[in-house]
Amino acid sequence: EDKVVQSPLSLVVHEGDTVTLNCSYEVTNFRSLLWYKQEKKAPTFLFMLTSSGIEKKSGRLSSILDKKELFSILNITATQTGDSAVYLCASILTGGGNKLTFGTGTQLKVEL
Amino acid sequence: GAVVSQHPSRVICKSGTSVKIECRSLDFQATTMFWYRQFPKQSLMLMATSNEGSKATYEQGVEKDKFLINHASLTLSTLTVTSAHPEDSSFYICSALSHATNEKLFFGSGTQLSVL
Numbered sequence: 001e002d003k004v005v006q007s008p009l010s011l012v013v014h015e016g017d018t019v020t021l022n023c024s025y026e027v028t029n030f031r032s033l034l035w036y037k038q039e040k041k042a043p044t045f046l047f048m049l050t051s052s053g054i055e056k057k058s059g060r061l062s063s064i065l066d067k068k069e070l071f072s073i074l075n076i077t078a079t080q081t082g083d084s085a086v087y088l089c090a091s092i093l094t095g096g097g098n099k100l101t102f103g104t105g106t107q108l109k110v111e112l
Numbered sequence: 113g114a115v116v117s118q119h120p121s122r123v124i125c126k127s128g129t130s131v132k133i134e135c136r137s138l139d140f141q142a143t144t145m146f147w148y149r150q151f152p153k154q155s156l157m158l159m160a161t162s163n164e165g166s167k168a169t170y171e172q173g174v175e176k177d178k179f180l181i182n183h184a185s186l187t188l189s190t191l192t193v194t195s196a197h198p199e200d201s202s203f204y205i206c207s208a209l210s211h212a213t214n215e216k217l218f219f220g221s222g223t224q225l226s227v228l
Contacts, residue, residue, distance in 0.1 A: 034217075042118075042205055042219035043156070088155060098144065098209050098217065102155040 002027040004091050006103035014111055017079050021106045023089035024071040031094040033072050035063055038086040038105070046074070046087075079110045114140045114210045118220025125196055126228055132192045133223045135206030141186040142208035146217070147179075150203040159204075162189040196227040 003026045013019055025033065032050040036043035047056045049065035049072055056063050060079075065072045076083055086107050090100040115138040125131050135145055143164045148156040160181050161169045168181035178200075180192040189208075193200055205222040 036219075041121075041221045042116075045216060045218070048216070090156075099146065099158055099161060100156075100207075100217065102157075104155045107153075 002091065002093075002101050004089060004101050004103035006087075006089055006106050008106060009104065010107040010109070012109045012111060013079055015080055017110075018075065018077045019079060019108065021074040021076075021087050021089075021108070022071060023073070023103055025089075025091045025101075025103075026070065027091045027093060027101065029093045030067070030070075030091060032092045033065055034090045034092060034100065035072070035074050036088045036090065038088055039084075043088055076108075079108075081110050081112060084108060084110045114138075114208070114212075114216075114218045116142075116206065116208045116218045116220040118206055118223055120223060121221060122224045122226075124226045124228065127197055128195055130192055130194045131196055131225060132190055133204055133206075133225075135189045135191070135208065135220050137187045137208040137210070137218075140208075140210045140212055142189075142210065143186060144209040145183060145189040146207045146209075147181060147189075147191050148205045148207070150205060150222075152203075156205065159191075193225065196225070198227045201225055201227045 007022045035046040047063045052067035060077045063074045086105040088105045090102045117136045119134045145162040147159045159174045162183040164183045170176045183189040206220040207217045
């Protein structure tokens with residue numbers, strides 16, 4: 001059975017801190033891994049990672065995939081209270097019709 | 113980015129009634145839409161894949177007669193929770209696949225269903 005596991009489950013940091021969120025996967029026919037940010041309602045897309053070792057950046061967020069060790073990390077530098085959210089990673093399979101298997105999510109809270 | 117509209121955002125209903133949730137892609141055509149369910153503090157669980165013009169594909173353990181899915185056009189999919197019971201109370205989210213944006217998935221804003 002395909003599995004995506006995220007850690008930690010929850011995290012509380014202070015503004016300005018740097019955080020690293022982890023996502024490991026055990027899936028057959030892996031194609032890509034996606035990161036989403038979920039605040040109160042729908043998840044918003046952050047990154048799609050398909051190739052190993054290539055960092056993707058968007059402002060203070062960055063992410064990288066390791067297909068040998070089957071994991072990805074999401075880094076957030078200089079955190080702000082607006083970064084507080086649940087961060088979800090999901091695997092997408094080749095020939096899987098674009099179905100996503102989501103991890104359990106990491107609840108991040110950034111305090112002043 | 114592409115916009116997916118989901119309606120209603122919140123619904124409260126009595127046990128035994130049916131509830132219809134709509135998911136629309138506003139500025140793109142979506143041949144495939146997905147329906148997810150999310151319990152508090154848990155992740156998104158895929159319920160079914162909705163393909164325009166054909167029957168939906170349900171995930172294991174999801175009752176197709178309970179959760180009716182219709183994808184009659186390239187911009188609209190509906191999920192009907194039939195004879196709802198309190199255990200059906202959950203957050204339901206749809207997503208639509210946009211081929212125009214490199215096959216990215218865009219999510220609706222979700223529907224919080226509470227069955228009394």
